[in-house]
Structures are given as C-alpha cells and as structure tokens.
Amino acid sequence: MEVINAIGRRKSAVARVYVSEGKGAITINKKELETYFPSSLLQYVVKQPLNKLNVAEQYDIKVNLDGGGITGQAQALRLAIARALVKINAENKPALKSEGFLTRDAREVERKKPGQPKARKKFQFSKR
Secondary structure (H helix, E strand, O other), X not given: OOOEEEEEEXXXXXXXXXXXXXXXXXXXXXXXXXXXXXXXXXXXXXXXXXXXXXXXXXXXXXXXXXXXXXXXXXXXXXXXXXXXXXXXXHHHHHHHHHHOOOOOOOOOOOOOOOOOOOOOOOOOXXXX
C-alpha cells in the first residue's frame, strides 16, 4: 500500500495526514500523540475513526498540524483521518458517516464590527 494523504479543517486549524501500513503509531509535527495532546479526551477524539473500524493497530499516521487551538486541531485531525480511511477502503464510508466523522464543522468565529465592542455585543445605549 502506498502512502494515502488527506486534509481536515476545523475553525482555523488545518491537519494534513499521511497514512501508511504500520503498527499504529501516530506522529504529529514530529511528536508522539501522547506528547502533543496530553489530554486523554483529545487523544480519544483523534482515535475515534480508527476505533470505530477496529484498525487502530494497522496504520502508521504522520500528521502536519497548523493553526487554531488544541480542540480545533484534534477535530481537524479526526476529519482528516476519517477521509484517509475512506480513500483506503470506500466500504468504510457508511460507518464513518453515520457517526458524523466525515462532516466538516463549518462554524467559524464571527468578525468584530466597527463601533461595537464584539461581534454582536453593543455599547450601552443612553437615551439622555
């Protein structure tokens, strides 16, 4: 099997994933998964598509992660891994789609408007 690549995005985070056959090692920006994401919850989020298909020990995953915060990065990585697994075997798509792993969460931060302290918040109105 050659190297399969996929991309995942969430907020301003971008994850580029390179999947090859191996023993289940996940390397993010040349660091181990446990070092990059110390939180067990974020590690769980990243491994969700692999655990759903029971292929966590079959593939080595190399990741370039950029932008955003740690939660956005973890969710971008989950999307990228799910897309790569579908590229490897198209029969995986229904199982991943039913769990929502192939849906890109399109919510972005709304921009701040001039004359307002935040995107929606207004300065206090004084009639007199």
